[in-house]
Amino acid sequence: MNNEAINIINDNEVELLTDHIFKRYGYDFSDYSQASFKRRINRVMQNFKIPSFAELDHKVIENEQFFNVFIEEVTVNVTEMFRDPAFYKVLRKEVIPQLSTYPLIRIWHAGCSTGEEVYSMAILLKEAGLLERTLLYATDINQQVLEKAASMSFPLDNMKEYTENYINCGGLFDFSDYYVAQYGKAVFLEEFRNRMVFSPHNLVLDQSFNEFNLILCRNVLIYFNRDLQNKVIKLFSDSLPVLGYLALGNKESISFSSVADNFETINKQERIWRKKK
Amino acid sequence: MEEKEVIIIGGSAGSIDVMMQILPNLPEEFPVPIILVLHRRPSIGNLSEIIFQNRCKIPVLEVEDKMPIMKNTVYLAPGGYHLLVEKNHSFSLDFSEKVNHSRPSIDVTFESVVDIYNDKVIGILLTGANTDGARGLKLIKDSGGYTIIQSPETSMMPMMPEAAESIMKPDQILNPLEISDFLINITKKKCDCCA
Structure with missing residues (x-):
């Protein structure tokens, strides 16, 4: 049975903390989904054994190092390679053939977290012979996860599941050809990383920074309210x-x-749209 | 006891069969929303919605992000996401870490529902082969809500209701038919909890 704490922090305190963070660091969480955000804060308090709101507030505001950890913990960074194989099947069959008509393909992974979906996309592009003329822009609010994404290495233990996902999305090659196993890590090929640009970007505050042929932003908007x-x-x-x-x-x-x-x-089930005007 | 505003039902192994016995009995108009968190494989997709919808008079919807919570409707937690509720009585989905090896986790939704609806909750925990939901059901009870577990002897997997029983005293222990009658009585305002 889990020991997940019931609410230590109340709604007013969430609002107060949100306000303090915005004034101190410029991150704006006021339009995040309150249910999820509050749950994540409670989780941080439990994991770091922070007994009261006053102590959390003090730590977050006074200790920038802790704030960076806080950001990593309250933003959800759960992801996998080829998550929802049916989605990647549609990308492979319906979207990528259309992209192949462009001389240079620009793709934006918004809220890329630790990068699993970016590498998945790069694999699809390589198999379609398009990787060499594609640039994959991958952004996240969180610098820590971007560093992990850029490192090209992922836990080797996850590769069994990712291989199954890869096969389920119609992968025809040997998934293990795409990485080298090293000390418990699966290190992916340089040729993927060479086509990727990792950069911090805050969807709440930052503007558009380029034009893209495809934007992927999967399971990020669920953490925002309707306005945001x-x-x-x-x-x-x-x-x-x-x-x-x-x-x-x-x-x-x-x-x-x-x-x-x-x-x-373009595909209702897999939530793919195309701009028409 | 004051009238309840939401019914939340959790279950795991065997629970889809139980709900198949219950939901078709409910009338088209039901005075409170019913939220179902049933463990299932994400790959099933919204098949459950199709299965239930074809047999039920009451509308059964698989939850989309930010869907408003209305009466006369049964809401199914989608596979692969935790299901949370917002202050403005809408749903939020969450793809964070599994809880009790589960996503959706019954505890997560029970806790979120209590945070918003306080004592206006009826919680029902069905058959299942793990202990998810027990803590959440206790929280519903401790917060002044009404709690029911499926009787372990009618459960395909008694572990889930038994785990709840080991840490709290549910208001009622019922078999699927009795749970169905309990829900139907709510529409007639004759149930024990909102008398």
């Missing part, structure tokens, strides 16, 4: 040319957003 979701979807729309693709997580949608009319649905 709308703002981010608008940012994506502004970062896509006509015929650019947008892919979200399995339970996320653009239908409520102010720019929904700019898009046509």
